[in-house]
Amino acid sequence: xxxxxxxxxxxxxxxxxxxxxxxxxxxxxxxxxxxxxxxxxxxxxxxxxxxxxxxxxxxxxxxxxxxxxxxxxxxxxxxxxxxxxxxxxxxxxxxxxxxxxxxxxxxxxxxxxxxxxxxxxxxxxxxxxxxxxxxxxxxxxxxxxxxxxxxxxxxxxxxxxxxxxxxxxxxxxxxxxxxxxxxxxxxxxxxxxxxxxxxxxxxxxxxxxxxxxxxxxxxxxxxxxxxxxxxxxxxxxxxxxxxxxxxxxxxxxxxxxxxxxxxxxxxxxxxxxxxxxxxxxxxxxxxxxxxxxxxxxxxxxxxxxxxxxxxxxxxxxxxxxxxxxxxxxxxxxxxxxxxxxxxxxxxxxxxxxxxxxxxxxxxxxxxxxxxxxxxxxxxxxxxxxxxxxxxxxxxxxxxxxxxxxxxxxxxxxxxxxxxxxxxxxxxxxxxxxxxxxxxxxxxxxxxxxxxxxxxxxxxxxxxxxxxxxxxxxxxxxxxxxxxxxxxxxxxxxxxxxxxxxxxxxxxxxxxxxxxxxxxxxxxxxxxxxxxxxxxxxxxxxxxxxxxxxxxxxxxxxxxxxxxxxxxxxxxxxxxxxxxxxxxxxxxxxxxxxxxxxxxxxxxxxxxxxxxxxxxxxxxxxxxxxxxxxxxxxxxxxxxxxxxxxxxxxxxxxxxxxxxxxxxxxxxxxxxxxxxxxxxxxxxxxxxxxxxxxxxxxxxxxxxxxxxxxxxxxxxxxxxxxxxxxxxxxxxxxxxxxxxxxxxxxxxxxxxxxxxxxxxxxxxxxxxxxxxxxxxxxxxxxxxxxxxxxxxxxx
Numbered sequence: 066x067x068x069x070x071x072x073x074x075x076x077x078x079x080x081x082x083x084x085x086x087x088x089x090x091x092x093x094x095x096x097x098x099x100x101x102x103x104x105x106x107x108x109x110x111x112x113x114x115x116x117x118x119x120x121x122x123x124x125x126x127x128x129x130x131x132x133x134x135x136x137x138x139x140x141x142x143x144x145x146x147x148x149x150x151x152x153x154x155x156x157x158x159x160x161x162x163x164x165x166x167x168x169x170x171x172x173x174x175x176x177x178x179x180x181x182x183x184x185x186x187x188x189x190x191x192x193x194x195x196x197x198x199x200x201x202x203x204x205x206x207x208x209x210x211x212x213x214x215x216x217x218x219x220x221x222x223x224x225x226x227x228x229x230x231x232x233x234x235x236x237x238x239x240x241x242x243x244x245x246x247x248x249x250x251x252x253x254x255x256x257x258x259x260x261x262x263x264x265x266x267x268x269x270x271x272x273x274x275x276x277x278x279x280x281x282x283x284x285x286x287x288x289x290x291x292x293x294x295x296x297x298x299x300x301x302x303x304x305x306x307x308x309x310x311x312x313x314x315x316x317x318x319x320x321x322x323x324x325x326x327x328x329x330x331x332x333x334x335x336x337x338x339x340x341x342x343x344x345x346x347x348x349x350x351x352x353x354x355x356x357x358x359x360x361x362x363x364x365x366x367x368x369x370x371x372x373x374x375x376x377x378x379x380x381x382x383x384x385x386x387x388x389x390x391x392x393x394x395x396x397x398x399x400x401x402x403x404x405x406x407x408x409x410x411x412x413x414x415x416x417x418x419x420x421x422x423x424x425x426x427x428x429x430x431x432x433x434x435x436x437x438x439x440x441x442x443x444x445x446x447x448x449x450x451x452x453x454x455x456x457x458x459x460x461x462x463x464x465x466x467x468x469x470x471x472x473x474x475x476x477x478x479x480x481x482x483x484x485x486x487x488x489x490x491x492x493x494x495x496x497x498x499x500x501x502x503x504x505x506x507x508x509x510x511x512x513x514x515x516x517x518x519x520x521x522x523x524x525x526x527x528x529x530x531x532x533x534x535x536x537x538x539x540x541x542x543x544x545x546x547x548x549x550x551x552x553x554x555x556x557x558x559x560x561x562x563x564x565x566x567x568x569x570x571x572x573x574x575x576x577x578x579x580x581x582x583x584x585x586x587x588x589x590x591x592x593x594x595x596x597x598x599x600x601x602x603x604x605x606x607x608x609x610x611x612x613x614x615x616x617x618x619x620x621x622x623x624x625x626x627x628x629x630x631x632x633x634x635x636x637x638x639x640x641x642x643x644x645x646x647x648x649x650x651x652x653x654x655x656x657x658x659x660x661x662x663x664x665x666x667x668x669x670x671x672x673x674x675x676x677x678x679x680x681x682x683x684x685x686x687x688x689x690x691x692x693x694x695x696x697x698x699x700x701x702x703x704x705x706x707x708x709x710x711x712x713x714x715x716x717x718x719x720x721x722x723x724x725x726x727x728x729x730x731x732x733x734x735x736x737x738x739x740x741x742x743x744x745x746x747x748x749x750x751x752x753x754x755x756x757x758x759x760x761x762x763x764x765x766x767x768x769x770x771x772x773x774x775x776x777x778x779x780x781x782x783x784x785x786x787x788x789x790x791x792x793x794x795x796x797x798x799x800x801x802x803x804x805x806x807x808x809x810x811x812x813x814x815x816x817x818x819x820x821x822x823x824x825x826x827x828x829x830x831x832x833x834x835x836x837x838x839x840x841x842x843x844x845x846x847x848x849x850x851x852x853x854x855x856x857x858x859x
Contacts (some may be wrong), residue, residue: 089478208301240333247318302346443511638664717748782800
């Protein structure tokens with residue numbers, strides 16, 4: 066660290082805290098210096114030639130000269146393979162047991178000394194050198210994983226057994242993959258530049274953005290080794306189940322490159338350790354995410370109120386200010402579902418406490434707001450102030466829950482309360498202990514929680530702002546260090562919180578969302594953008610994150626509307642607000658030193674336009690309720706790329722400034738300053754401008770008006786949407802189908818915030834003699850809709 070870095074840390078954290086973070090950074094370096102000895106000399110290894118194979122249900126094991134490959138196709142068409150004896154379990158990503166093998170698929174010899182497995186949905190071939198290919202039943206190539214390469218410490222070579230398998234976790238490795246030349250890459254968690262991932266390197270290490278980020282900043286809070294690949298050949302998701310630090314280098318292909326031959330797209334994954342195992346799900350985008358949800362768990366269903374508008378701020382400061390803001394919404398007739406309290410409501414920033422001077426009667430405040438239809442949501446950080454006399458710290462010390470170093474001493478970091486200890490959420494006993502602490506939050510009247518700073522973060526002026534990599538973790542009894550535990554730390558914390566809330570309030574669905582996470586985090590809740598920078602680039606990044614996370618199986622997310630830092634212009638705030646109104650998590654939020662985020666703070670014109678956006682969000686609440694239920698049932702995200710239904714449309718694959726909300730609506734937010742019109746790329750079919758009723762035919766591009774009062778939204782012809790009518794009556798809004806075409810839609814009614822089962826109602830629409838007929842589809846045929854119908858588009 067040079068003098069400028071020290072000066073910067075003093076400026077950011079103050080003199081006392083600045084010295085603490087400097088000491089913490091040096092302590093982290095010393096801890097790793099003796100806790101993680103240098104790797105020393107290494108030796109490269111490749112599988113070598115295949116020597117034999119052993120069949121098993123769904124596939125089998127192919128043995129090579131210096132490695133072995135286990136491969137299996139499940140009954141649902143999902144493919145697993147693992148090198149060097151890697152098995153599907155244990156895994157933090159999987160929701161339970163691995164799927165059953167397909168009894169009809171078997172390993173059989175292939176040409177050239179290789180092997181193959183033929184199943185209904187995919188054909189897998191293994192070459193004599195160890196390349197793994199996935200093809201459609203028609204023989205079209207989806208993905209080719211070339212033979213991997215490992216680098217092992219020379220001292221570990223004695224651990225190699227007769228099959229050529231090294232000691233677990235001792236080798237770093239690289240896996241290079243090829244996809245069709247026309248393929249486009251998506252996913253890898255929350256990426257600010259996207260949702261389509263361009264050529265470049267993407268790190269797999271959950272990282273605090275340190276106060277703000279814009280497109281191109283990488284990595285961010287949620288990284289996942291999950292690639293969603295779309296090509297003419299088909300769609301597939303590839304997941305390398307490894308939580309170690311890694312890097313993905315992507316390069317799109319080129320058709321007709323080099324003497325008329327295609328150059329395939331490539332993905333090179335380099336991991337610093339851990340198993341080399343992979344899952345691949347193939348099919349249409351909907352089928353892929355359904356299979357992914359079956360593998361990693363159904364998304365948690367948020368309570369109904371969490372689909373409404375929410376307001377947060379770091380710096381409410383007092384109960385009086387909370388009341389003032391809520392009264393501002395009520396006096397202006399603006400709906401509000403929740404208010405979020407940040408770390409400033411804590412006593413000295415210490416988790417599970419309350420500043421009694423600023424919030425003398427927090428349960429009373431919560432009850433008062435609930436009577437107005439507003440819930441309170443609490444921030445919860447993982448770091449516990451390491452101070453004897455603090456009840457949480459004393460209880461944790463007595464229960465031996467905190468992360469330790471290789472010498473058995475408590476690992477310390479610096480966060481908002483000062484010097485802190487960190488619970489080891491990879492220990493089931495620690496998760497149970499932590500989950501019990503949420504009883505204090507419920508007693509204070511909170512209806513939900515948001516997890517922050519859980520990458521996990523330790524403030525440092527230089528180096529990695531997290532725990533030492535040599536810090537020891539339980540890892541469900543297997544034991545290991547922070548190199549393996551870092552990326553799943555927040556996932557395990559979310560599990561602790563979710564399961565704790567379920568035990569404490571078994572009749573209510575928990576509301577939890579988390580800044581950091583990993584594959585499978587959707588089982589416990591959603592996420593948000595984190596500290597996105599205020600500015601037009603930050604607005605664009607907000608949409609990229611939501612779309613990318615949805616393709617990784619996390620359907621409930623949204624940005625800090627208005628940006629986390631700074632003061633947005635009235636136009637920027639309004640455009641951000643209009644985007645947020647169409648996203649699953651609709652929440653304004655800002656830093657303690659940022660400008661206000663209440664709609665009325667930006668003048669009467671912005672207030673009126675924000676009122677329109679809020680009214681439309683509330684009118685569509687039944688549609689959002691339906692999308693939430695469908696996400697849980699099918700894994701399909703609320704917010705989808707415009708190519709969702711037509712992935713073969715190459716032009717749509719490159720469209721990143723619009724999205725589908727469910728199957729029925731196409732939303733085209735305004736992402737540039739001063740724009741009052743914008744081009745919109747339409748999927749095939751007829752689409753209606755919901756503001757003017759004018760019909761457009763896709764595929765193709767149209768130019769639509771986008772005045773400050775609204776953003777362009779189009780409805781698919783024939784769509785049947787559940788909306789709120791007058792008096793909160795459930796109404797079916799139907800957009801006229803094209804002549805000779807039919808349409809339809811699904812409705813799932815709100816059954817409350819508990820665990821009551823919900824049924825899917827199916828409706829179809831058709832045009833008969835110039836009149837739109839809407840019928841409910843039942844097991845016995847069709848019947849009258851049974852709900853009021855409003856027809857639009859005729």
